[in-house]
Amino acid sequence: MSYFLTDDQKQIQDTARRFAQKDVEPLAQQIDREERTPRSLVDKAAELGFFGLTIPEEYGGTDQGITTACVVLEEIAKASPAFAGLLSVEMILCPGVVNLLGNAEQKQRILPKSATGERLMAFSQTEPAGAGNTAVHQTKLVAHGNGYRLNGAKLFCTQGEGETYLVMARTSRDGQEGYGVVIVEKEQPGFSVDSYEDKLGWRGTNTGPISFTDIDVAPENVLGDLLTGNADFAPVNQVSFMGHAATSLGCAEGLFDKTLAYIKQRQLYGAPMHNLSPISFKMADCFNKIEACRSLLYNATRMADEKTMTLPMGSMCKAYVCETAFEVCNTLLQFWGGSGMMDSTGVNRYFRDARTKLIAEGATEMHTSGVAHLVLGLSQPMYEGRRTSLGG
Numbered sequence: 001m002s003y004f005l006t007d008d009q010k011q012i013q014d015t016a017r018r019f020a021q022k023d024v025e026p027l028a029q030q031i032d033r034e035e036r037t038p039r040s041l042v043d044k045a046a047e048l049g050f051f052g053l054t055i056p057e058e059y060g061g062t063d064q065g066i067t068t069a070c071v072v073l074e075e076i077a078k079a080s081p082a083f084a085g086l087l088s089v090e091m092i093l094c095p096g097v098v099n100l101l102g103n104a105e106q107k108q109r110i111l112p113k114s115a116t117g118e119r120l121m122a123f124s125q126t127e128p129a130g131a132g133n134t135a136v137h138q139t140k141l142v143a144h145g146n147g148y149r150l151n152g153a154k155l156f157c158t159q160g161e162g163e164t165y166l167v168m169a170r171t172s173r174d175g176q177e178g179y180g181v182v183i184v185e186k187e188q189p190g191f192s193v194d195s196y197e198d199k200l201g202w203r204g205t206n207t208g209p210i211s212f213t214d215i216d217v218a219p220e221n222v223l224g225d226l227l228t229g230n231a232d233f234a235p236v237n238q239v240s241f242m243g244h245a246a247t248s249l250g251c252a253e254g255l256f257d258k259t260l261a262y263i264k265q266r267q268l269y270g271a272p273m274h275n276l277s278p279i280s281f282k283m284a285d286c287f288n289k290i291e292a293c294r295s296l297l298y299n300a301t302r303m304a305d306e307k308t309m310t311l312p313m314g315s316m317c318k319a320y321v322c323e324t325a326f327e328v329c330n331t332l333l334q335f336w337g338g339s340g341m342m343d344s345t346g347v348n349r350y351f352r353d354a355r356t357k358l359i360a361e362g363a364t365e366m367h368t369s370g371v372a373h374l375v376l377g378l379s380q381p382m383y384e385g386r387r388t389s390l391g392g
């Protein structure tokens, strides 16, 4: 895809592609096998400037927007969708929340270190009661001194090896219940990463449960208004969903490219396998589906960058692109026959990563139900007339 990218975006795309092929691809199988991403690879992505792409220049970034960030994620996902998933959290979600909710001092303290990769960030919302069921979340902030005291436990925190955590917690003030975001540094007493999960897909995202015991949260570590924090960063969620859609798109493309090469050289019944019309028709169908995803995604990112987004385009992309990318990967896996089942070929990794995307950062049904509410006129877009992009 290059037909509407600017020259700068094409240059970054080229850098990301070379990084993916030279540095990520050789490690992709190891990341999947060992369930860990080497910090050196994360650092290299930071050195290339990827972490600063959505951060304003005054806070150490290059403020190039969501389209550029998605182009980078798409390229990297062609080699390792799992690594791209981890990067999406660093490049879009975490800096986006700080940039949107933080005051100038907080942004100055956190964003430059995020832009250079000096401090990796993580976003922690999900609890055993369910990611979206926030009304019953148990992680609590209780007023203490001039700040708060944090207690609770979270599940499935991507980048459990992070250094700065954005933690969602319940609180109350003057009899009013609230739910907002606080900053917790991994060095704080009472913070603990308990273990790392062994997962079906997105292996290597260093995902695990974390817990907080009597952690003191100073007022300067509260992001925005604690009573409204959750709703306040809905616009960031929407662009973050686009980042995840970009990794699914790259995942489908990565497997498509490998499968195309395979069916041209694989001989079946005395001829290259692509001579079989069911195979070639299905390849054409996968190609169409990938193009449809690309059009939806980059139209959405363009709207986000231009701040003209009036529909929950991130949810629409996340649901449609991730489901379609999984269908594509499922179809392509079949062409590899028994080889597709073997971990050694690296093929089923794409299938597993694509499947994981139907749940991580909100199950498809959660996104679809938000869109359905809007379509049926049961709710208003939460972000209408508000910032939809990070520097907005």
Ligand SMILES: Cc1cc2nc3c(=O)[nH]c(=O)nc-3n(C[C@H](O)[C@H](O)[C@H](O)COP(=O)(O)OP(=O)(O)OC[C@H]3O[C@@H](n4cnc5c(N)ncnc54)[C@H](O)[C@@H]3O)c2cc1C
Pocket (backbone or CB within 6 Å): 123, 124, 125, 126, 127, 129, 130, 131, 132, 133, 155, 156, 157, 158, 159, 199, 201, 202, 205, 207, 356, 359, 360, 361, 362, 363, 364, 365, 366, 369
């Ligand atoms: C690899 C991975 C990485 C993750 N990283 C993070 C992270 O960094 N930080 C973090 O906070 N969380 C993270 N999560 C958690 C993730 O966001 C949740 O798993 C996801 O949102 C689903 O929530 P749940 O697991 O609580 O499922 P539940 O909320 O229990 O939902 C179960 C099922 O119910 C259905 N459902 C849910 N909501 C609706 C609805 N509104 N309408 C209809 N059906 C519905 C869906 O089929 C869903 O799969 C991660 C998850 C995975 C798998």
